Amino acid sequence: MLITEKFHSIQGEGTLTGVPMYFVRTNLCNLRCKWCDTTYSFTGGTEEPVRSLIEECSKVWEDWICLTGGEPLLQRDAKEFVSSLTGMGKKILIETGGSLDIEPFTKYDGTVIDMDVKTPSSGEERSLKKENLEKLRELDYIKMVIQNEIDFSFALEFLKNNLVKCEVILQPAWGTPPDWLVNRVIENRLNVRVMLQMHKIIYGEKRGV
Numbered sequence: 001m002l003i004t005e006k007f008h009s010i011q012g013e014g015t016l017t018g019v020p021m022y023f024v025r026t027n028l029c030n031l032r033c034k035w036c037d038t039t040y041s042f043t044g045g046t047e048e049p050v051r052s053l054i055e056e057c058s059k060v061w062e063d064w065i066c067l068t069g070g071e072p073l074l075q076r077d078a079k080e081f082v083s084s085l086t087g088m089g090k091k092i093l094i095e096t097g098g099s100l101d102i103e104p105f106t107k108y109d110g111t112v113i114d115m116d117v118k119t120p121s122s123g124e125e126r127s128l129k130k131e132n133l134e135k136l137r138e139l140d141y142i143k144m145v146i147q148n149e150i151d152f153s154f155a156l157e158f159l160k161n162n163l164v165k166c167e168v169i170l171q172p173a174w175g176t177p178p179d180w181l182v183n184r185v186i187e188n189r190l191n192v193r194v195m196l197q198m199h200k201i202i203y204g205e206k207r208g209v
């Protein structure tokens with residue numbers, strides 16, 4: 001697998017926020033979100049044999065591995081990585097942009113999928129693989145990054161037009177006032193969760209945290 005970085009931290013986003021995890025960040029992404037905070041994963045990277053990555057991850061003290069990127073589903077060995085480690089009892093949170101087929105990764109009990117539905121401010125709002133919506137399980141969740149009123153309206157429309165079985169998280173694009181988003185959710189009586197990127201609140205905008 002082509003790797004950008006690996007580090008120990010707590011999960012900073014989504015329903016598992018606060019849970020200690022070992023992060024494996026793969027290199028390369030097929031999307032180019034305008035506000036992407038991880039553009040350093042677009043180039044470079046170090047090729048690491050999947051077998052040695054599996055061995056390394058099987059030995060970490062954390063119950064959870066966070067497989068992120070870049071776009072981790074682009075990696076040919078991602079399935080082997082997930083099937084081997086879940087087979088050994090590790091749990092894996094997979095962060096994906098939503099444009100690639102998630103089905104192979106929903107077959108394992110030990111996985112949770114965090115799937116973005118890209119909003120207009122990303123410039124990638126047409127990238128969603130729609131079939132993925134039916135494949136999400138109850139424990140998975142959808143994340144929409146909200147930067148402005150257009151994104152919020154997009155989220156409203158999306159939730160009106162799609163039957164979503166799992167939790168929906170609205171995450172302010174970093175720098176967007178969270179109180180604005182919370183007020184919009186309340187005004188619209190939206191049953192979603194608003195969550196911030198806690199690792200950036202704790203450490204600031206840094207790599208490897």
Ligand SMILES: C[S@@+](CC[C@H](N)C(=O)[O-])C[C@H]1O[C@@H](n2cnc3c(N)ncnc32)[C@H](O)[C@@H]1O
Nearest residue numbers: 035036037038069070071095096097116173174
């Ligand atoms: C860096 S991406 C990597 C995984 C995958 N490519 C994806 O987009 O889900 C991890 C998460 O960070 C979010 N993210 C990236 N830049 C952000 C920003 N500036 N503000 C808020 N969330 C951001 C993405 O939307 C995604 O949910």
Ligand SMILES: Nc1nc2[nH]cc(C(=O)O)c2c(=O)[nH]1
Nearest residue numbers: 009010011012013068199209
């Ligand atoms: N602590 C921490 N939590 C995260 N959750 C998703 C991340 C990501 O960049 O994919 C991330 C990250 O970079 N750090």
Ligand code: SF4
Nearest residue numbers: 029031033036070097
């Ligand atoms: S899909 Fe994820 S890694 Fe790729 S550009 Fe968008 S936020 Fe960044």
Ligand SMILES: [Mg+2]
Nearest residue numbers: 037038068197
């Ligand atoms: Mg990040």
